[in-house]
Each structure stands twice: as structure tokens, then as C-alpha cells.
Amino acid sequence: MEERYQPKKIEGKWQRIWEENESFRVGEDPKLPKYYLLEMFPYPSGRIHMGHVRNYSIGDVIARYKRMRGYNVLHPMGWDAFGLPAENAAIERGIHPAKWTSENIAYMRDQLKKMGFSYDWRREFATSDESYYRWEQLFFIEMFQRGLAYKKLSTVNWCERCQTVLANEQVEGGRCWRCEEEVGVRELEQWFFRTTAYAEELLRDLDRLTGWPEKVRTMQRNWIGKSVGAEIIFPFVGRDGSLNVFTTRQDTIYGATFLSLAVEHPLALELPQGTSQQGIVRGFVERMKKVSQARRGTEEVEKEGVFTGAYCLNPFTQEKIPVYLANFVLMEYGTGSVMAVPAHDQRDFEFARKYDLPIRVVIQPQGQTLKPEEMTEAYVEDGVMAASGPFSGLPSAEGREQIANYLEEKGWGKKDIRYRLRDWGISRQRYWGAPIPILYCDSCGMLPVPESELPVILPRDVEFSGEGGSPLAKLPEFFLTTCPKCGGPAERETDTMDTFVESSWYFARYASPDEDRRPLDKARVAYWLPVDQYIGGIEHAVLHLLYARFFTKALRDLGWLKLDEPFTNLLTQGMVIKDGAKMSKSKGNVVDPDFLIERYGADTARLFTLFAAPPEKDLDWSDHGVEGAHRFLSRLWRFAGQHRQALLGVAPDLDPPGLPPGLAALRRLVHRTIKKVTDDIEERFHFNTAIACVMELFNALSLAAREGSATAEGASLIRAGLEAILVLLYPFVPHVASELWESLGNRRSLEEIPWPEYSAEALQEEALLIVVQVDGRVRGKITVSADASDEQIETEALAHPKIQGYLQGKSVRRVIQVPRRLVNIVLEG
RNA sequence: GCGAGAGUGGCGGAAUUGGCAGACGCACUAGACUUAGGAUCUAGCGGGUAACCCGUGGGGGUUCGAGUCCCCCCUCUCGCACCA
Known part of the structure; x- marks a missing residue:
């Protein structure tokens, strides 16, 4: 074992082990309770940013924790791969959007793997895959046939810079949600999804989404209006x-x-x-x-x-x-x-x-x-x-x-x-998106592409002039076709779909990503859905999250899904802030995850983002804070190294007989820490306080080890304490926890270790510290045995010399006691 | 303007049910070890020189007791913004 903590040497090792063992691969298992954990998938812009690191670190804690609690955890990852930046790269730098996208995906996938996130990578897909969007085209046709997709001439929001139409939800304060250009209007023939048909249900079901932040529900309520x-x-x-x-x-x-x-x-x-x-x-x-x-x-x-x-x-x-x-x-x-x-x-x-x-x-x-x-x-x-x-x-x-x-x-x-809600305008006059599967025939009119002819493949060979208008509209090979009904000449629709359509159903596709005869395998979807916990940024409160709800209801009515709502619980994480502003390229205050991983390791990056603030609040970036997180892991590493030899042959025992009082307190602290970490994760995802109390336990353990644990009982307890720390930290910093766990000679990996239980009996203090107040002000403290009666406590409190001083010449009006915690002596006058 | 949330040391944050305000971490200070320290370890660290007093944006209230509950006000953040 290395003397110094060198994350680079161990993180790759564990990532390989997880990959080779397929540790996070899951299938349906009716015997196990399922847990579907999902984080909003990223747009493959090139590299991951701190927002991703935070989002996915939060998710990974929950995923690993739930596995330890015996859940069958579905934790997938993929790519929201259609979108304008790819096309802009093509216009500006001559790279084909498909190439640009797949290169970005390769790089970002590598980054996510370096972070050690526990995804079932076998389920990965990109929405620009033909095998994905073909099913979206099928949904479109089915929606068209039911009147849920329709075309009409209307006044629409137009972004001059993006050269395309925007839905109402995508205009923020009169500006484009993507590029902040002022939005204008145009009269255009546009495709719409009939979201208004679900207005009442979208509104009503918000009341059932008790696992969502009230803020998001309110925003959606107001949006539906x-x-x-x-x-x-x-x-x-x-x-x-x-x-x-x-x-x-x-x-x-x-x-x-x-x-x-x-x-x-x-x-x-x-x-x-x-x-x-x-x-x-x-x-x-x-x-x-x-x-x-x-x-x-x-x-x-x-x-x-x-x-x-x-x-x-x-x-x-x-x-x-x-x-x-x-x-x-x-x-x-x-x-x-x-x-x-x-x-x-x-x-x-x-x-x-x-x-x-x-x-x-x-x-x-x-x-x-x-x-x-x-x-x-x-x-x-x-x-x-x-x-x-x-x-x-x-x-x-x-x-x-x-x-x-x-x-x-x-x-x-x-x-x-x-x-107030309007129908969702989904036509986009751009190339890099899913083609809308509609044909126009001079004699038969507008009709859907027959299902047997799906997918309508997005052609590769196009010109990116940047002059406006979809490249598809300049490509006769694409749009010239024959009418499936009369055999005469016909033209294809050249608009593509809004990329929010892809993200409106990807969570369902993860249940059966390999299904190639239909969009969804109903049995597998029934097992996994709905998503038990969804995590992402608040910025999608009325974009993605409303569209996905609409789509779920539409797919339900088309017979593809059997649920009303896609996401049972929603956690909206705060932004990452540095120097008082949101981290962004334009502000020039970004911290590059690659740099962080290279310098401190993935575990430090994870630990800091989880420790610095609770997930729902904004996170204030601090380079010093990162150092502090790294220092903690180094200390832990050093501690394990120093005691490794002494502990190797020792069986962990949290409750060895004949513990001296000092060590009995340590034992109690271990149990208390297990309880606290469990509650913090379980009840409110407050990882910052969970980590803080593990740090406290570690501080106490270090002290105990220093102050003599030469006895066999002491060694057993130290080992048990250290192991508890490693198991508790595993969801947060899995690499270093795994490495130290292994270094202690443990054969089973932490993936196989269940979450520890605490014993209520062990939490019992043998002595109680009682705060004594006079007229509501703390004036002293007394220690009483755990079985002392209220009367005894009151007598002792009154007898306390310091309290006596305050009672001189006054008479006691009443005494209030909070059992086992506090005595307040109220004086006359 | 309307709606929601927040305001706690030098900083990030804790205090889950009205019961020791400031856990944990950072920064800082002193000391130890050291050729050296931006490493490590030890100790200190809300303010007032002190028994003691003051202190959770400000003012009032309820209570034996308020960061926490109620009323008024201030500031900040976010969302919506002529929706009839």
C-alpha cells in the first residue's frame, strides 16, 4: 500500500473492476424491490461541466446507497444528441454534426467513467441514433392519427440567430432560451402537439406529485394558467x-x-x-x-x-x-x-x-x-x-x-x-433533428409515412451553408419521393422535430433500449417505470418536465405506457456558483472537471460537490474547499496505512467485552453516525451533513487510536470503526473506500456489502448531560445516570453550586423539565 | 406589480419536533517537526480586555424558553409579468 494518497493509481483500477465485473448491470428481478434512479441526460456539447459533476455525483450516491439497501437499481445514462450546436459546428468549422456529436460523446463518456459513476452502460444510447428516433417517428404518426399532432398556419416565435421556430416555453423574457437573441414573430405552417388536450389533467395531476418541489409545481400551475x-x-x-x-x-x-x-x-x-x-x-x-x-x-x-x-x-x-x-x-x-x-x-x-x-x-x-x-x-x-x-x-x-x-x-x-397553455410547436427549420415523417402528395394531400417505411433517415450528405432554411429543403434526394397511396410524386416534410421531443420519452426507452421491433417492451417498462427519483436542474421546470409529463399521458392513451406520471420524486439541484456568478464560459469562471480529476481525483471532486452545500441549494465553488476535501481523504488514507498492520489479523467487533468507558463512547458514536448518515440520505438527501458526521467519527477514531488501543478489544473496535467509515463513505467516494476496504484484507468488495444497521440499544448513553437554565438562560450542566428519575434530575440541578448562586435570596416559582435534556428553573419576580 | 424562497462568525454551511446557536469544513493565529513549507501534527478561533453581558437582516409580540411560531418592515435571489 502506497504511503501517500494517490487517487490516480487507484481510481482507474476500481473503474476497471466495475467494468469487468459489470457491477452495475441490471435486469428485471420480480423478487427484488426496484428503484429507478435517473439524472437528466446531458447534451453532448464537448465536455462535462461542474453542473454535470454535481448532478451525477448526487445521483451516484443515491444509486449506490439504494443498492446497498437491497434495491434492484436501474441507473442509466445516455445522450440528448440532437440539437443546434452540432449544426453550428458544421457551419463554422466544417465538421459534420454526426461526427462532432459522436466525438463529443466519446470524450464525455470517458469523463463520466473517470468520475466512477455507477451506470449500467449497456443501456446507453444517443437520441440521434436511428434506432431511437425511428420510434419517435412512429409515435408522431400515431399521434397524428389521433389528432394529437396537427399542422396549422400560425404566428410563431422566431429566433433569427437560431434560424428556427421556438415553442412558447422556449421563450424566456422575450428571448431565446438557447442563445438569448430577442425573439421575433413569423407566420408559418407549423406542426404542433396538442398539449392543450391535456391541460386539465396536467394541472390536476400536479396535486399528486407530492414528491416534487412545491416551486416546480407552482411554476407549472402558473404556466398552465x-x-x-x-x-x-x-x-x-x-x-x-x-x-x-x-x-x-x-x-x-x-x-x-x-x-x-x-x-x-x-x-x-x-x-x-x-x-x-x-x-x-x-x-x-x-x-x-x-x-x-x-x-x-x-x-x-x-x-x-x-x-x-x-x-x-x-x-x-x-x-x-x-x-x-x-x-x-x-x-x-x-x-x-x-x-x-x-x-x-x-x-x-x-x-x-x-x-x-x-x-x-x-x-x-x-x-x-x-x-x-x-x-x-x-x-x-x-x-x-x-x-x-x-x-x-x-x-x-x-x-x-x-x-x-x-x-x-x-x-x-x-x-x-x-x-394559458398553448399547443407545443415542434417544427424546427433545421437539419440536426428527427425528420417529421409526413408526405405531401398533389393528389392525396398530406399523409403519414407508412410504418413499414420507417424510419425516415436523416441523410448524411448535406450542405451546411448557414444561410438559413433547413438543409433538407435543398436536398431533392431527400424530399422527392413517391406517394405510398397513389404512386405519384410526393414530397417529404423537411422540418425536423424539436429536440425536446427526444427527451420527452427517453426515460421509458432505458427500460428496454435493445428492443428493435417496437419502441418499448411493455413488460420491462412495466417493471421499471415510473422513475422513482429524477434529478436535474430547475431550469427545466416548465420545459422538459412539462413536455415529458404530456408525452407520458399521450403514450398512455396510445397504449404504450400504463402510467400517468413519469417521475415520482424530483430533486432539483442548485447551480454551481463561482465568484458570485453562475459558472459559465461567458463569465470566464469555469472550473474544468478534467483538471480536477487530474489533480485531486474523482473522489475529491465528488466529495467536495456533495459536502459544500445541500443538493437543492446553489453551490459556492471554493478552491480551498476542494483542498479540504482532498485533505480529508488523505488523512483517512494515512490513518488506514498506519494501522493496517495492527488491524490485519483483527476481527472487527463493535462490541467487544470489557470496553473501557472511553472506547464505549466511540462505539456509541459509530452507531450514532450510522443512524445520522442513514437519516440524512433517506429523509432529505442532505449529504453535506452526512459527510460532516462521518468526519466527526473519523476525528474521534483518530483520537481514540492515538490515546491507546493497544488492547485486543481496542483493536477490534478501531477496526470496526474504520470499516464503518469506509462503508458509510462508499456511496460518496467509492474508489478510495474500496481500496482501503480491500487493504484491510476484506475479500468481498463493497458492492456486495449491505448498508450497516445501527442498534437502538447501542445508542443509549449511560450518562446524560442535562442543561440547567435559570430563567431560560444556560447557567450550568450536570451529568446524571441514564436511569435517573425526573425528580432526581431536578434535585441535582437545584443542588448544583453554580445554580445555588443564582437562587440566593430568590424563590423558585416553577421548574420546567424537558425529559433527559434540560431543566429550566423559573424564579419569582 | 404578483408569486415563491432566502437573510446565521471572515467564508461555505449546521442546529430535522420551540430546548446548550455556530456541528463539519475553509480561512486565519500561535506552537511543534523541519534545510525549507503552500506538507503534516497540536492548540486557539462570534463580539465586548473580564465575573458577566451582547449576538441568527430590523422592529414588535407569544412563551419558562424563539434562528425556529405570529404581526409589521428592509434587503437579496428566482419565477411570472398587460392572460381579461
């Missing part, structure tokens, strides 16, 4: 038809003094025809359309509008009210038109003040009477209905209910529910 209200019909005055509006505040209908339309509304230009407003409206619409949607979405723009010349009838008041265009009304939400109640909606209030429109108070707050001319802002809370005909005097919540019913009785409208 359910609004319960009513659609109300406002008939036009002087022309046929009506404007239908959606509102959640039908209780304010008597205060609706005008209507507002989005400038994109189909009637926007039609209504003013023949009125004097015609020219004004046209000018307004053109001016507004120039303001990008992105800007309108992010900044509060001054409210502006213009009268259309048209009027509608408020069905409740029978009043003729004007129809305006307003720049703040969104065409994409509701019906693109709203009833304006200035007194009770802030936007309408501002608008009405600006254009001098009537403000009518119809909801009065409890015990107050609002007057329109005195109001400085809208009153948007609930209250009591006023000036509302037969509904006056009703609480507004009840009024909402009654008005909604009344609407339906009268045929003036209906109850309605709207969602």
Missing part, C-alpha cells in the same frame, strides 16, 4: 353577429362600458368600414403590428387604442357600448376580445381615463362606497355587487356563480374555462 369564468355574447348594434368575450369577472358585467379587441382580431379592419374611423383604425393597426410581439410581451407599453365605429349591446344593461381596438389585448388568449370594466380592472381603468370613457362602480368593498371620480386605481378585489339590477347586494363570489347560470338560461353566453 387555468381561468374559470364565462363567455359572454355581445350582439352588434346595426349589423349582424356578435362579439364573444371571455371573462373571469362576469360579476362585473353591469360595469362593462366598452369592449376591447386585439389589433390582430379578424374583425379589426372590418368593423370600421363605412365609418369615419376607417382610416384611423387602419393606421393604428399598422403601427401596432410593427411593435414586435416580444417587446409587447416584456415591457409595459403605454396603453393605446382607437374607436372602431362599431357598437355592441350589453345584454344585461341593454346599453349600447362602443367597441375599441386596444394594444394590450392579446389575440392568442381567450377570444381576442374583452369586456372592459374600468372600475374593476386596472388596464381598463387606465384606458378609460385616457379616452374619457365611463367608469361605473358595480362592486363595493365591505363598508366603503367608491366613487368613480375619486378613484385613482381600479378596485379589483371581491366585494358586494352594486348597481347590478337584481344582483345588487350579492357578494361578488356568489354573483359570479349566479350570473354564469343566468347567462346560460338566457342564452347570452356560457360558463367557460380557459388555459
